[in-house]
Amino acid sequence: MEATFDALLTQMEQQGFAVMDEFIDRASVAKLREHAQRAMADRAFHPAGIGQGQHHHTNHTIRNDQVLWLTPDTLAVWCPTLHHHIDHLTGWLNQSCYAGINQSEFHLAHYAPGAYYKRHLDRFANNNERRFTVIVYLNDQWCEADGGQLVVYGHAGHHSIQPEAGRLVFFPSDKLEHEVLPAKRPRWSFTGWLKTVRIPQSCCSTNY
Secondary structure (H helix, E strand, O other), X not given: OHHHHHHHHHHHHHHOOEEEOOOOOHHHHHHHHHHHHHHHHOOOOEEOOEOOHHHOEOOOOOEOOEEXXXXXXXXXXXXXXXXXXXXXXXXXXXXXXXOOOOEEEEEEEEEOOOOOEEEEOOOOOOOOOEXXXXXXXXXXXXXXXXXXXXXXXXXXXXXXXXXXXXXXEEEEOOOOEEEEOOEOOOEEEEEEEEEOOOOOOOOOOOOO
């Protein structure tokens, strides 16, 4: 797996992002999608927002997808293969690149037909904790006519990426602008952010 991660990093350095097919197997894709569809039927998804904290709000002129936030424990139950691969990637980044990643956050996203997300960065203007974005797609037999492509704006212009089942897209959260084009059928994806969170020194500590 380390050789695969080396190749991802080389891709990212050359073009600003990396893509890898079959990051998780088809059975894992199907299992996670089934959990997502069941949660959607149970109305566990909510309209996605933009901004953070007191600035968080919905703006359907920018994005109109729905999301379900996951804890790492939930991801480990719903898709242990994906949880393992992300843990492995995080450890490799910390060992090989001294990334200092110590937290992560995850959600599932559902784009109904016609839904989109306009061009944006994944890092908040007033918060630099997000270091890397990890996207994995959950859509079987997706073709170009279905729309819903991820458009990324890398070093050599823009690139269109099909949201095909098991495909990984990996990039720095603060550098790569990207958008999701409207789809013609339901579109499912997993997104994770690998973060460096400053842990405050305990107020009870004593200096000698």
